[in-house]
Amino acid sequence: MTSSADQPTFEMDRIKREIADSFDEELEMEIDESRLETMFRDLSDHPEHEQLDRRVYFRELFRLQHELVRLQDWVQHKxxxxxxxxxxxxxxxxGGAIKRITQRLxxxxxxxxxxxxxxxxxxxQxxxxxxxxxxxxxxxxVLFDRSWYNRAGVERVMGFxxxxxxxxxxxxxxxxxxxxVRSGIILLKYWFSITDDEQQFRFNVRIHDPLKQWKLSPMDVESRRRWEDYTRAKELMLERTHIPEAPWWVVEAVDKKRARLNCISHLLTQIPYEDAPKPSVVLPDRVRHSDYTRHPIPRDMYVPEVY
Incomplete structure (x- = not known):
């Protein structure tokens, strides 16, 4: 338990982690494994434990995303x-977990x-x-970012x-x-679980970050007031719809990075896959026509080079 004296420092550390997470999100599509070591050497002023955490996260994310590509190819093949x-x-x-799953697919x-x-x-209907x-x-x-379970959650709690x-x-x-499932669909159901305190913190970050304010709808704000109503609805939903053919899997999501890695890792274990056969690709020689001359494009058709 954090003491009241330590609370400001604790909150500042959480805010720094949140900012770093947003920064890392931009990096994820711009770097690859071969550039990891250089990147972390360039960040040598960071505390050692933070370097290790981020290095592990990136390495594992890339490794799991490689496996997702293999899974995608197998799904297509079979x-x-x-x-x-x-x-x-x-x-x-x-949304963050879904983004990492689809990022390279x-x-x-x-x-x-x-x-x-x-x-x-x-x-x-x-x-x-x-x-x-x-x-x-x-x-x-197909990944459903919310689904028919709206009825057991938001629709019920909000009186819709x-x-x-x-x-x-x-x-x-x-x-x-x-x-x-009988029709041949492999159905996986994930519930992302966070604490009351963590949701409060993330909502406050969204309120004060102009780039994230769009994520906070009036329905989201009302959900804060009805935390316990949502808890009761969630518990009944899990109890009534956790079936052998399509069980629920709960993802501990207070730590965003671990939640993403754990979810992707688990998803990969639920669908047996192998390397799919791939035909070799050979680029053909480019066809050239002696009677063709490339015509210049008028300068006023170009996008202005502001940068």
Whole structure:
């Protein structure tokens, strides 16, 4: 437990870690393993324990992303259908984990589904109907950033549905998921878990960071007040929908970096895969036409070189 005297230092350390995490997010797509050692030598003024943590994170992230590419190729080769659901409280880190999973994958193979609130027509449909068109076909990986479990969480807590509709959901969801699994879909369900204190901290960071304020909706703000209501709803949801065919997996997400690595590592263990055969690629000779002359493009068509 942190004493009141140490609280300012503790909070400042958390803010620094949050800033470093945002910085590292930008680095992730710009560097590769061969440049890691140089990068960390350049950051030699950082405390040794921080260097080690970040080095381990980057190395493991790249290693796991290599494995995700192998998995993607295997899914395509075997025509597998993979569906992963990501749920959790607002600011729990679902989006960050999804971003790291998709970062180096082919968007034609791996896609993210994040549906908005249902429109008037969709509210009159069978509850699961609007999710069905987004299910994976053969050779696809689909990641749901929130899913039909909205009914057991935000819709229930915020009063957007009746208790009878919630009870019907609890009866239907396990049967719906069993049908998906019987159809050949590999279904994975992840719940990202954070503490009350950590959510409070992350919300405050978003409030004061102009680049992150868009992440904080009025619904998110209201969720802070209803923390205990969401807790009760989550506990009942896990109890009623944790089935052998599609169990829930809880990701401890107070430490964002560990949560990402743990989630990706676990996902890779749930789908047996091997190296998919790949045809060799040989670039053909470029065709040249003696009667063709490249025409200059007018300068006023170019984007101004401000930088």
């Amino acid at each position: 025509g597998l259908k993979v569906l992963a659901i990501f749920e959790g409280r607002d600011s729990a880190g679902k 082919n968007p034609r193979v791996c896609r993210v589904v994040a549906l908005p609130a249902p429109n008037e027509r969709e509210r009159t 069978w509850y699961f109907q609007r999710y069905v068109p987004h299910l994976p076909a053969a050779g696809e990986i 549905c009746t208790e009878d509709e919630v009870e019907e959901f609890f009866r239907s969801a396990p049967e719906f998921e069993r049908m998906l």
